Amino acid sequence: MEEGRIVRVAGSVVAASGLPRAGINHRVEVGHSRLTGEVIAISKDTVTIQVYEGTEGLRIGEPVYCSGSPFNVCLGPGLLGMIFDGIQRPLKTLSEIEGNFIGRGARIGFEKDSRKWELEFLVTPGQKVAPGEVIATTPETPAIVHKITCPPGLSGVVKELYRGPFGLRDAVCRLVSGEEIHLSSRWPCRVPRPYERKLSPSEPHVTGQRIFDCFFPLAKGGVAVVPGGFGTGKTVLQHALSKNLDVDVVVYVGCGERGNEMSEIISDFTRLEDPATGRPLLERTIMVANTSNMPVAAREASLYTGITMAEYYRDMGYRVVLLADSISRWAEALREMSSRLEEMPGEEGYPSYLSSRLSQFYERAGRVACLGGGSTGSLTVVSAVSPPGGDLSEPVTQVSLRMAGCFWALDPDLASQRHYPAVNWLESFSLYRESLYPVWEKADGGDWRQNVQELGKILERENSVRDIAQLVGYNSLQDGEKLLMNVGKAIREGFLRQDYNHPVDTRCSPAKTGRMMERFLGAYREALSHLSSGEKDFEDPVELLPMEELRRLRFEPESGGKK
Ligand SMILES: Nc1ncnc2c1ncn2[C@@H]1O[C@H](COP(=O)(O)OP(=O)(O)OP(=O)(O)O)[C@@H](O)[C@H]1O
Numbered sequence: 001m002e003e004g005r006i007v008r009v010a011g012s013v014v015a016a017s018g019l020p021r022a023g024i025n026h027r028v029e030v031g032h033s034r035l036t037g038e039v040i041a042i043s044k045d046t047v048t049i050q051v052y053e054g055t056e057g058l059r060i061g062e063p064v065y066c067s068g069s070p071f072n073v074c075l076g077p078g079l080l081g082m083i084f085d086g087i088q089r090p091l092k093t094l095s096e097i098e099g100n101f102i103g104r105g106a107r108i109g110f111e112k113d114s115r116k117w118e119l120e121f122l123v124t125p126g127q128k129v130a131p132g133e134v135i136a137t138t139p140e141t142p143a144i145v146h147k148i149t150c151p152p153g154l155s156g157v158v159k160e161l162y163r164g165p166f167g168l169r170d171a172v173c174r175l176v177s178g179e180e181i182h183l184s185s186r187w188p189c190r191v192p193r194p195y196e197r198k199l200s201p202s203e204p205h206v207t208g209q210r211i212f213d214c215f216f217p218l219a220k221g222g223v224a225v226v227p228g229g230f231g232t233g234k235t236v237l238q239h240a241l242s243k244n245l246d247v248d249v250v251v252y253v254g255c256g257e258r259g260n261e262m263s264e265i266i267s268d269f270t271r272l273e274d275p276a277t278g279r280p281l282l283e284r285t286i287m288v289a290n291t292s293n294m295p296v297a298a299r300e301a302s303l304y305t306g307i308t309m310a311e312y313y314r315d316m317g318y319r320v321v322l323l324a325d326s327i328s329r330w331a332e333a334l335r336e337m338s339s340r341l342e343e344m345p346g347e348e349g350y351p352s353y354l355s356s357r358l359s360q361f362y363e364r365a366g367r368v369a370c371l372g373g374g375s376t377g378s379l380t381v382v383s384a385v386s387p388p389g390g391d392l393s394e395p396v397t398q399v400s401l402r403m404a405g406c407f408w409a410l411d412p413d414l415a416s417q418r419h420y421p422a423v424n425w426l427e428s429f430s431l432y433r434e435s436l437y438p439v440w441e442k443a444d445g446g447d448w449r450q451n452v453q454e455l456g457k458i459l460e461r462e463n464s465v466r467d468i469a470q471l472v473g474y475n476s477l478q479d480g481e482k483l484l485m486n487v488g489k490a491i492r493e494g495f496l497r498q499d500y501n502h503p504v505d506t507r508c509s510p511a512k513t514g515r516m517m518e519r520f521l522g523a524y525r526e527a528l529s530h531l532s533s534g535e536k537d538f539e540d541p542v543e544l545l546p547m548e549e550l551r552r553l554r555f556e557p558e559s560g561g562k563k
């Protein structure tokens with residue numbers, strides 16, 4: 001390791017000299033306590049380092065060690081079920097060693113995980129292997145089989161298979177060239193992992209939330225952005241998705257949340273059950289937790305740590321979702337780091353490269369043909385944005401908006417009426433609609449697209465009639481308008497609304513969603529034809545609608561059958 005000296009310390013930014021071989025993004029260890037850091041700028045004879053831990057007490061002249069390799073994460077079996085900090089240190093192991101508060105310079109990376117794994121080899125000596133090809137498998141958890149693949153950049157003929165059980169740092173086989181393939185590999189987390197080619201996002205995700213599956217569907221490999229002010233339900237929505245989304249692996253990145261909230265989220269997560277298997281959801285989840293009192297630089301890194309681990313499972317052919325809560329806190333970390341570097345601030349103080357950094361991050365989502373041929377994996381990103389004051393015109397929301405395939409805007413007014421999920425159906429959008437509706441229709445057998453369009457039109461017209469009613473009063477409306485207002489209300493309350501805490505309503509299958517749409521529209525059509533028959537056997541047109549039945553529909557069990 002090359003050794004230099006600290007020449008300047010400014011908060012978490014440290015300048016060092018005597019490191020001529022250091023490169024951008026190289027991992028370094030700073031000071032006597034060997035704090036983890038990363039090279040972020042190089043000038044003639046000094047390198048600028050971002051330190052990921054508290055820098056209190058650091059002095060000029062202390063040593064800096066440069067590893068000569070980029071900042072990276074360790075990838076191997078055992079990641080599932082773990083909770084890491086932003087630089088991939090397992091929090092549970094840290095707390096066993098260091099107590100409740102993490103000391104500085106704790107060098108307990110995931111690579112030191114002591115578990116041993118037995119492998120089932122899929123290759124034999126003499127066989128040629130290329131990047132991405134599966135060498136061996138091991139049941140990582142009851143839910144997920146871990147595939148050890150030939151790492152990118154390595155290929156050749158297998159010479160010898162080693163005997164297990166293997167630890168993370170052990171080699172599992174040797175190639176004729178003498179090179180070895182290890183149980184774990186390292187990957188620079190700021191570089192996207194390679195794949196064969198990107199595929200179009202033409203397969204729908206089932207979110208289990210009616211408003212999304214109908215109006216704003218999400219595609220596998222898509223990007224959904226969830227902007228919402230304080231308390232509008234972003235975190236609950238992410239919980240609902242981690243539980244109900246049809247994915248194999250969930251990576252949750254908690255970015256800059258308050259410490260007590262984060263511990264609540266983690267303990268909630270540990271209790272969540274996988275509805276498909278009844279087993280703990282944690283068995284197919286990786287959590288990256290970086291609370292607001294942890295160093296900001298590690299928060300900035302946490303998003304990359306998370307997405308690299310997500311890509312790793314995508315490359316095994318799994319469907320993966322990365323849930324980030326929230327991107328705004330990540331952008332704030334970027335802003336703070338940029339101001340320490342004395343860079344020219346851009347819009348609202350964010351650095352001018354905010355947009356390109358965020359875009360590069362979102363670009364890592366996608367459905368791909370994996371290296372090694374054969375399998376298809378997907379990485380879907382759902383990121384919460386918490387714009388200050390709920391102002392959607394601020395830069396982080398705007399950049400995310402440009403990259404989003406789905407924009408699920410949460411509305412504080414709806415949240416204050418306790419209409420959850422508080423998704424504003426007039427402001428939200430999904431670019432995947434047209435490519436996904438045919439798939440829905442095929443699966444459901446019904447006329448999905450047309451029903452959704454009809455429901456959407458009713459809601460739009462109801463919105464304008466509601467404005468008129470506020471001016472002239474409900475009683476002055478015509479019967480048709482009164483009917484429209486009531487059916488709109490029934491749809492909002494009985495269809496769009498979904499209670500996360502209700503055992504049945506928490507998840508709605510596409511089949512039930514399809515049935516419910518037909519029932520709402522059917523009830524409206526029946527009432528309309530009664531109205532047009534001219535028979536005036538009611539006082540208020542609301543009597544023509546089975547309001548009670550429509551209200552109850554969402555709580556009926558899935559097997560409720562066709563009504
Ligand atoms: N789908 C839902 N079903 C039932 N209740 C909900 C739902 N979504 C949100 N809530 C209620 O709203 C409250 C606030 O939600 P949540 O903590 O998710 O908001 P948030 O947007 O993450 O807030 P913050 O900005 O503080 O992070 C929850 O405690 C819960 O009571």
Ligand SMILES: [Mg+2]
Nearest residue numbers: 234235236325
């Ligand atoms: Mg939250």
